[in-house]
Amino acid sequence: MLKIENLHVAVGGKEILKGLDLEIEAGSVHAIMGPNGAGKSTLSYALAGRDSYEVTAGSVTYLGKDLLELDPHERAGEGLFLGFQYPVEIPGVSTMNFLRTSLNAVRRYRGLEDMDAVTFLRLVKEKAAALDMNPDMLKRAVNVGFSGGEKKRNEMVQMAVLEPTLAVLDETDSGLDIDALKVVADGINALRSPERAALLITHYQRLLDYVVPDFVHVLFDGKIVKSGGKELALELEEKGYAAVA
Amino acid sequence: MAKSTDIKAYMDAFESARGTLPGAGQAWAEDIRDEAMQAFADLGLPTQRLEDWKYTSPNFLKDVDYATLSSGADIMLEAEKQPGLHILSLKEAVAHQPDRIQTLFEQKIEGDALFHLNRAMASDGLVIRVEKGCRIEKPVTIRHSATGQTASHIHHLILLEERSALTVIEEFTGETGTNWTNPAVMVEIAEGATLQHYKHQNAGPDAVHTAQTAVRIAAKGRYDRFAYFTGAATARDDVRVTLEGKDAYLSLKGLSLCKKGQSHDLITCTDHAVADTASDQAFRGVLGAGAKAAFQGKVIVRQDAQKTDANQSFKNLLLDRSAEVNTKPELEIYADDVKCAHGATVGELDKHALFYLKSRGIAPDEARALLIEAFITDQFEAIMNKSVRDNFMAHAKAWMAGRVNL
Known part of the structure; x- marks a missing residue:
């Protein structure tokens, strides 16, 4: 599904990824672990197509397409989803409106019609309930005044609504208490197929x-x-990155 | 013929018009007009050297011979009859209720030449009064529309008696043509009374709009104002509010949507005259290529005005590098136990938010439009009247749809 070969990415002229190779097959869940500064977030932003992340060498093939040729919104249209480490606050845009605009944009990209309001509302309420999100939060501006855990939960609601083919989740677990972590994990597991x-x-x-x-x-x-x-994850936890790497 | 830049042209115009103006033949009214004309003559036409006129070019006064133009603004009143609400034309009010009107009409905005000119030349306007304890449900809408090449000096008086409440909506529209509208609104809010005041300045593309509003708020009174500026080539909104009694509250909000060839200048002066008063000001501007806007807010806290709580915020969104915006918060504090905060931002659309939206499949143009709309929606939240808010929002959406290079 995803094939990354010899990926080099620079941020502000500084090389962060220095020849990364990774292949992900459909149906699988991969975890990338590493210390601060190793390039974890750089990888996720480069895959999503953030402006200031410059690919200087290498290739990324996603579902047979050259991912790096696509604009960020086209990547989302192709089924890529990035769960942000620090979800962005957008005052003035309600979460509900954001979800609807996003879902319909993705549907249009795929040649589908906009989802009608009733079906959409039912879908969002169902997904929000499954992720223990208070429906009142859907009326509030995107992530504004949300706690760290609520922001991550909101990422999971977006993911559940968009049903991506490939989800890249950047430290979705950071800042979560154990209950929230379980909810988020359930959200990820629900999409496994x-x-x-x-x-x-x-x-x-x-x-x-x-x-x-x-x-x-x-x-x-x-x-x-x-x-x-x-x-390997357990080994890392026990011995630390330095010993394993 | 004398040019408009020449004060004498205005004095001549005044002399020939005075016999037809409201209050003609009534000594007290004639005295006020004489005194106003004299004050105007003493001050002269504004120049850019004046602090308040730093960001608006007064050249429009030279370009067109306004002094010789006749009045051309139609005033349409939309108000349902409601108990306790009294609305008269300026002419009727001056003729029939001189005592009540005199004190309001006597009020001055010192140092403001165009206000004095307005008072001297005021040809039309409304006098709105709400009786003690009457809370008027349905808003009073005043629609002004200017035609052709005209110069109109409109003078409204709004008087809210104790514990009364009213919502006033002012709308300014107009055709093409270099019409100048120079309106003044004098407001008096008695103890415990509340006025919601909404204004949409949507004048014609060549129009000049120079408005002055002066407000006095007594104890426990409340004044909420929202100025939505989208029209005119040159527009100024000058609002001066004095909080005169304990627990008086003021909310001054505004939004300018400004495009190429337009200049919007929103000016406020808030005077906390006594202790325990609060003011909250927030203005936003969305500026397209070549647009020019300024936001100037002065807050005065007098020596006795302890426990004053004053907030000021200016936020601007520049859609193009060629837009120009100036923000000037100004604090004059003479008391020592006060809370005054101010902030100003000028920026482009938030790159992080744009990327976040794009990463969710939203195309760049749609993402930009969504963020601009959000910036505007967020500001309109300050409007308590839902139908006003919806109307402004619908107008703003049409404005956005008409912008190229969003």
């Missing part, structure tokens, strides 16, 4: 207790230095 895949970017092994990955990779200084099964 043979057609979909997920890439979890995380600092800690904690999330992986609830979303059990098929593969774990260690990112260190801009490259994947080690890959393994779910037991």
